[in-house]
Amino acid sequence: MNAFGRADTHIFRWIFGVTAGRDCRIIKYISKSGDGHVYLILGVLLCAFDPKDGTIFLYTSLLAYALELPIYVILKKLFKRQRPCDLIYNFRSHITPSDKFSLPSGHTAAAFLMASLLAHFYPSVAILVYIWASLIGLSRVMLGVHYPSDIVAGALLGITISMLSLSILV
Template sequence: MNLFARADTQLFYWFFNITKRRNCAPVRWVSKTGDGHLYLLLGIVLWAFEPDRGSLFLYTALLAYAMELPVYLVLKKYVKRLRPCDLLLNLKAHISPSDKFSLPSGHTAAAFLMASLVAEFYPGFTLLVYAWASVIGLSRVLLGVHYPGDILAGAGLGLTISALSLHVLA
């Protein structure tokens, strides 16, 4: 585990140094698209304009987020991995994190969950939504609030919960 933590920290520094002395407004904006409001809006729009497939999409997404959130919270409390901005010396994050612990990345979990659902229901958007989810994950590292390993764990969580919800409802 020590080797993983060292590699994760080195990779974090490599990414974070890209934004260390730069204007991070575009990175913050990308990260904000993963806050959750966009997911609800997308579900409602699809439900309103495409009642059959949109309704199933919305219900599947609601089930998925209802399953993802408790798992995410339990993992955060159980693992208790401190954020890089709280643990590493001389490092100031570009944003204030929403909580104390970093593993898994909730923004990344939610983004990959949504990307997976969109890809399942609307395959023509697969490349776009997975690229968007990946950029959200990367933004969290560039902003200094997550390690790359947190992003991988978040992506895995989102994909797993999405698959479970699709199995149950779709």
């Protein structure tokens, strides 16, 4: 294993160690707040209650996720990075991963994509939504299904796709 991989694994073990032997209910809820249906509900609600900005927000979000999802799948299949629970001997994550590979983190990509769009259309919530997206990424490491570099890659993917979508539609 190269120096980067060793450092990534070391940081992973340190962060995951915080949750070892503990109830992870709150961390699981934070992670679940990054599930896709939450974003759709938010987009529809913003469209309904803020017809001016909410409508373009919804269209931009739909375009962004239409671009992000296939890129995410291609990257997962291209890198084929094993998850910590599949690679680290005698290790058990707190949850069962949704797919086989870990790079990039899809939850983190989606969270940062949404945070970037929300910050663009509603600047007053920027700090809050970026903290929320960061907590989703951190929760994925704390639950044992991603390495820290997976989170960074997911965040970069989400921000990049949101900026691309904004440049197309806004």
